[in-house]
Amino acid sequence: MTLEHNSGPIAIARPQTERSSLLILPSEQPRPPRRYSSTYSASRITVAALQHNSNDVQLLPNPNLPRTPSSKGIDDAMFRVKTLVLILIGFFVGWVLREASILTSQEGIHPLVQQRIRHSWDRDYREHQTQAAKMQAMTSKWSLEIQSHEAARMAMQREREEWENERRERAMLLQLDRQIDGSRHDVGSHLD
Structure with a gap:
């Protein structure tokens, strides 16, 4: 069974529970419509509750979908910044340790x-x-x-x-x- 959603067709699986919950999995790679911003796109939904015929429906993310370019660029920039900060902290700690070792004992120098x-x-x-x-x-x-x-x-x-x-x-x-x-x-x- 498939359900048409604004991000494309979605496959529906009906689990065996008393509440008759529906598990919705995206069946193909849908393109998010233009009205979604980069922070909220239909392809990146982790969990959302929808009402459909008085049944609970869950949308799960499709692992096959590519990441949006804007979030990938932001993640790459954050990784570079974090790496640079860690390198600077490492240099600072090394310098402090070197100076401390020089100043600690005169006889061992x-x-x-x-x-x-x-x-x-x-x-x-x-x-x-x-x-x-x-x-x-x-x-x-x-x-x-x-x-x-x-x-x-x-x-x-x-x-x-x-x-x-x-x-x-x-x-x-x-x-x-x-x-x-x-x-x-x-x-x-x-x-x-």
Whole structure:
């Protein structure tokens, strides 16, 4: 007995139970209709309950159906990501174990490893000293610039004070000149 379903003809087997349940197996490779999304397709149904003449009907997946390309691509990408993450974790664990084994016991370290550690520490110390010297040079340069700016500011302030003194002196001389001119005018008017 076959039953027509929207994904194609389905073979029906009637098991020997009291409830008269129907077991539906897809009989051929149906193509899912376009209205199904990639997450829900008739070919990928695992279990679904349908009512047919008051009997329970189950749809089982067809193992012969190919996987949809979108889910296969997603699975391949997830496999690649998981593999990459596992490789990175492996490298990290290996590095941690190597560093831990180097730092755990000094007496058990091979002389070449001790020499490599010393060279590494010396290189780090030299880099630190170089950075400290650069910072010291920058600090002294900045202090010299600050001192030169301060000297320039003081020189400008002295020059401004000199200009202010000259302006006052000119104003005072101008006032004296006016007073002298005023007194001459007064003297001249008395003589007339």
